[in-house]
Amino acid sequence: MLTIHIKKVINLSAISFLPITLLLFTPILIGAEQATNTQQSENQAQPVAKEKKKLPFAVNINALSESANSDEKFWVNLDEEKLLVLKYWAKGKIKRGNLILLHTYGEHSTHARLVSPLTEQFSKLGWQVFVPNLPLEDYPFKNEQKIEESTTAENENADAEQTQQVASTNSSESSDTQKATQEEQPPIPSLYFFKDGKAFQSLFSNYLEQLISQIQPKSNNLVIVANENSAYWILELAKTNQTISQIVLLHPQLPNNVPSELKESFSGQTLPVYVFIQDADQSSAFIRAFDRNLWRTPFQRINYNNVSLPKVELENYNLSKMITGWVKTQEKN
Incomplete structure (x- = not known):
């Protein structure tokens, strides 16, 4: 009887100890669960860091810098952006001055269609040539x-x-x-680098301003030759920069999402201008503006289809010689 009594005591003790054990460990389990839920909520609250959108170009500018066969190259710094400029020395006997050659949208500063042959031709004719690598027009249309x-x-x-x-x-x-x-939450990133065309215009003008300020040696002649879309973007700077001496527009075209009439862009323009029209339909806005005499200068010339602009052959100096002769005529006058 004694043995049986002892067993009963032990069993009752074990049963009574179990609720006490659960009671002691319950706050720890609840605290661990709350900590897990809080951590999950904090992870959901933390925004995913997204890489800042980079200024877009048609080609990789670092690779272009390494492969370009220019006499010199330098960088123009604008805030957090850097832009490549290729420089070619004047190799002709007669020094003509400085010339900036602007490629069109989607091309680059060594493009074989027009930029590369014209660069070599102008250099051999005595021009010191600067070819900036322009960014893409990355804004919503x-x-x-x-x-x-x-x-x-x-x-x-x-x-x-x-x-x-x-x-x-x-x-x-x-x-x-x-x-x-x-x-701490970052702003929602845009699908585009530029908010609109005005933002692109601002960077374009600042880029060219910085480039012009870095040109060495200086010269009385600073000609800007702008192809297609660049013919529009250079208009703002042409009205304000006193260093530019002449403007040449090759097959000028309007970019997307800009005013279709050029009254404001042409108003106040007084620089000598030479325009080469390849396709009247694509250049119609420029033709209308010139026909209305909105660009006021005695040195204005418009050339219709006398020069092939879709592609310039290296052996054909017709275009580069016409531009050089036009500048020389102004020097005599």
Whole structure:
């Protein structure tokens, strides 16, 4: 009887000890679960860091710098951006001055269609040639503007909804912590580098301003030869920069999402200008503006289809000699 009694005591003790054990460990388990939920909520609240969009070019500028067969090369620094400029020495017997050659959209400063042959021709004719590598016109066009704005709005709404969900889950957090989390969230990145055409124009003009200031040696002649889209972007600087002496527009065209009439761009223009028209339809806005005499200068010449512009052959100096002769005529007058 004694043995049986002892067993009963032991069993009762074990049974009574179990609730006490669970009671002791329950706060630890609950605390671990709350910490896990808080960590998950914090992970959801932390935005994913996205790499800053880089200034776009048609080719890799570092690879272009290494492969370019120029006499010199240097960089123009604009805030966080750097832009490559290729320099070619004047190799002719007569020194003509300085010339900046601007390629069109989608090409680069050693492109074989027009830039490369003209660079060599002008250099041999006595010009010191500078060829900047221009960025792409990376901004929303008219038919894409609404899509860009709609996408940004959807992202902002989704971000706001996520913030509200996180705030309700983390109701135990203080208001200061919630405010700090919201302030740390980065802005929604745009699909494009430039907000609009005006932003691209600003960088383009600043780029050329910096380039002109770095040209050495200086000369009485500083001619800018602009091809297709670049013929439009150079107009703003042509009105304000006193160093430019002549402007040459090769097959000028309007970029996307810019005013179709050039009254404002032509107003105040007084520099000598030489225009080469390859296709009247594509250059119609420029032709209308010149026909209205909006560009006021006695040294104005428009050449229709006398020179082939889709591609310039290295052996054919017709275009480069016509431009050089035109500048020489002004020097005599």
